[in-house]
Amino acid sequence: SQKIEQNSEALNIQEGKTATLTCNYTNYSPAYLQWYRQDPGRGPVFLLLIRENEKEKRKERLKVTFDTTLKQSLFHITASQPADSATYLCALEYTGRRALTFGSGTRLQVQP
């Protein structure tokens, strides 16, 4: 079965630095790869989506890369702020199946 690996250890960085989160998966590549943000006790919030034929996607301070050869996506937050502190979830979507397969998330803590 498909497995998704996100760093289970929290990522602690200083304000203003770039945070880089990793999502690795096994087996076949998804049609789409999505990133969500989740705050404690809240539902996930969609951030970015990247298609399998795209290498990079940007939105304001966010950037996602997708390497189907390495079976890896990187999620970058530039000029990080304490308000960026949250858990970030990677999710895979396969063609014809609208269910998302989520990783367990990486908790980001941005120190002021």
Add this chain to the structure above:
Amino acid sequence: DAGVTQSPTHLIKTRGQQVTLRCSPISGHKSVSWYQQVLGQGPQFIFQYYEKEERGRGNFPDRFSARQFPNYSSELNVNALLLGDSALYLCASSHPGRDTGELFFGEGSRLTVL
């Protein structure tokens, strides 16, 4: 516009009881999905409904069932509750006609089974 709304927000049940969770999607969204999120884990897919028909089911026992109503709202029902059913149950809706699975989640229903 209102987002996805879920009720109740919190509930406590005992083993063996039954629970019904409710979800109203974003206006215009015809697809509703249910996910279970255990503490420290990512959401796990339970069901997807589109136009009142089940379109997908995750790896959950038959104790879990759901339905979608003509107004596209949905209910998730769990029978014979086990301690392991304690989790945050998330409902998500999505826009019809798009080829992507961007999901809009509600805030969830926190179920505690004692």
